[in-house]
Amino acid sequence: MAINTDAPHATDALGERAALQSTDFGDTQKLLDISDKELKRELNHSNSDTHLAKSLEAEQNEQTVVNVATEPGSPSRVSPASSPTPADREPCSFMWVAVISCFCPAVPINLFALYFAHMARSMIQAKDYDGARRLGRLALLLSIVSIVVGLAIILYLLMTAFWKCGAGS
Structure with a gap:
C-alpha cells in the first residue's frame, strides 16, 4: 500500500487534520x-x-x-598525572629532514619526502594523529633514502672525476 505524501492536508484550530476533499x-x-x-x-x-x-x-x-x-586555569598548574601520554602527543612531521634531503641529487625521492612531510603537517593541524604518524614515518624513510642515494651519487661522481684526472696524467 502506497502513501501519497503530495496530497494537501488541511488543519483546523485544534491541530487535527480535516478530512480530505477527495x-x-x-x-x-x-x-x-x-x-x-x-x-x-x-x-x-x-x-x-x-x-x-x-x-x-x-x-x-x-x-x-x-x-x-575544577580544571586548572593555566597550563603551569597541570599535575604530572594529567600530562599527555606519548600516544596523545602530536607526532613529528619530519619536515626539517625532508628539507635537508632536498640538497641531495636524488630528485624524485626527496620531492616525495617533502610532499609526505607537508601532508603529515596538514594532518597534524587537522588533529588526525594516526595518519600524521604514518605519513611522518614515510617522509622520514624517504628522506633517509634520498640522503643515502644522494651521497652515493656524489661519491660516484667524485670517484669518476678522480679516476679521469688520474688516468689522464
Whole structure:
C-alpha cells in the first residue's frame, strides 16, 4: 500500500487534520488518523518522561559546571598525572629532514619526502594523529633514502672525476 505524501492536508484550530476533499485518499487518511491517535497517546505518557529528561539535563549541566570549575586555569598548574601520554602527543612531521634531503641529487625521492612531510603537517593541524604518524614515518624513510642515494651519487661522481684526472696524467 502506497502513501501519497503530495496530497494537501488541511488543519483546523485544534491541530487535527480535516478530512480530505477527495475520497481517493481514504487509506492515507486512516493511516494519518491512527498516527495522530498514537502521537496523542505518547504525549499523555510522556509528561513524566519530560520531567525525567529535564532533571537529567539539570544533572548533566551541574556536572559540566563542576568539571569546568575544577580544571586548572593555566597550563603551569597541570599535575604530572594529567600530562599527555606519548600516544596523545602530536607526532613529528619530519619536515626539517625532508628539507635537508632536498640538497641531495636524488630528485624524485626527496620531492616525495617533502610532499609526505607537508601532508603529515596538514594532518597534524587537522588533529588526525594516526595518519600524521604514518605519513611522518614515510617522509622520514624517504628522506633517509634520498640522503643515502644522494651521497652515493656524489661519491660516484667524485670517484669518476678522480679516476679521469688520474688516468689522464
